[in-house]
Amino acid sequence: xxxxxxxxxxxxxxxxxxxxxxxxxxxxxxxxxxxxxxxxxxxxxxxxxxxxxxxxxxxxxxxxxxxxxxxxxxxxxxxxxxxxxxxxxxxxxxxxxxxxxxxxxxxxxxxxxxxxxxxxxxxxxxxxxxxxxxxxxxxxxxxxxxxxxxxxxxxxxxxxxxxxxxxxxxxxxxxxxxxxxxxxxxxxxxxxxxxxxxxxxxxxxxxxxxxxxxxxxxxxxxxxxxxx
Numbered sequence: 001x002x003x004x005x006x007x008x009x010x011x012x013x014x015x016x017x018x019x020x021x022x023x024x025x026x027x028x029x030x031x032x033x034x035x036x037x038x039x040x041x042x043x044x045x046x047x048x049x050x051x052x053x054x055x056x057x058x059x060x061x062x063x064x065x066x067x068x069x070x071x072x073x074x075x076x077x078x079x080x081x082x083x084x085x086x087x088x089x090x091x092x093x094x095x096x097x098x099x100x101x102x103x104x105x106x107x108x109x110x111x112x113x114x115x116x117x118x119x120x121x122x123x124x125x126x127x128x129x130x131x132x133x134x135x136x137x138x139x140x141x142x143x144x145x146x147x148x149x150x151x152x153x154x155x156x157x158x159x160x161x162x163x164x165x166x167x168x169x170x171x172x173x174x175x176x177x178x179x180x181x182x183x184x185x186x187x188x189x190x191x192x193x194x195x196x197x198x199x200x201x202x203x204x205x206x207x208x209x210x211x212x213x214x215x216x217x218x219x220x221x222x223x224x225x226x227x228x
Contacts, residue, residue, distance in 0.1 A: 001095050002224060004223070005222075009181055010055075011219075012051040014215065017048075018048040019045050019209055020207060022200065024037050027077055028044075030077075032088065034172050035172075044078070049074040052072075053068075053071070056099075066096075068189050072092065073092075073116055076090065079165065081174070084163050088166075089164060089166070092110055094114065099111065107168045114130065125144075127139070127140055136192060140190065142187045142188065143187060143189060148183045155184060159182045163176055164177070171173050187210065187211045
């Protein structure tokens with residue numbers, strides 16, 4: 001556990017992880033030069049993580065009206081920096097325009113306003129995202145098919161990530177998070193199609209993703225740390 005005070009907290013509900021393998025050579029040019037790709041058996045991985053945010057608030061302050069809840073899709077890959085393992089986010093897509101305006105001040109985080117939707121019918125979930133002018137879309141329907149599992153080493157490698165690196169302008173920063181280990185469940189479903197990243201298109205259209213679901217996780221966020 002981190003000993004310094006946390007700044008923000010939120011709950012993540014109905015979390016869907018979708019992961020695809022990708023050649024390190026294809027993805028390396030899309031991450032900051034200071035970061036190293038974190039490979040699993042010499043293969044890089046990219047992840048789409050859908051979830052619903054609830055209870056979003058700063059430390060010691062009640063939730064701010066209009067910012068308490070929203071839907072989000074994170075598009076990321078796995079990296080290391082000076083021995084720490086974490087993620088680099090290509091985009092953080094949120095359905096709340098106010099959240100996007102605040103988090104993109106100074107181009108600090110790659111948040112973008114997107115129409116992210118979640119529909120649930122009995123045991124079926126449908127997540128979808130649409131960007132302005134249909135420039136980027138993704139839709140997936142899935143069903144949870146197992147109880148909580150005991151994660152193996154690979155599943156933990158994909159999901160237990162507590163550091164995010166971002167590089168506004170010319171400076172690298174790290175944002176640390178804290179939460180309990182993920183309780184994952186297996187899912188079955190279908191990707192109806194997506195146009196989220198040109199360098200991912202071939203792989204994601206021909207290879208089924210590694211998919212997991214988690215019902216809820218409470219997380220805390222800490223102040224950004226400048227990396228040297």
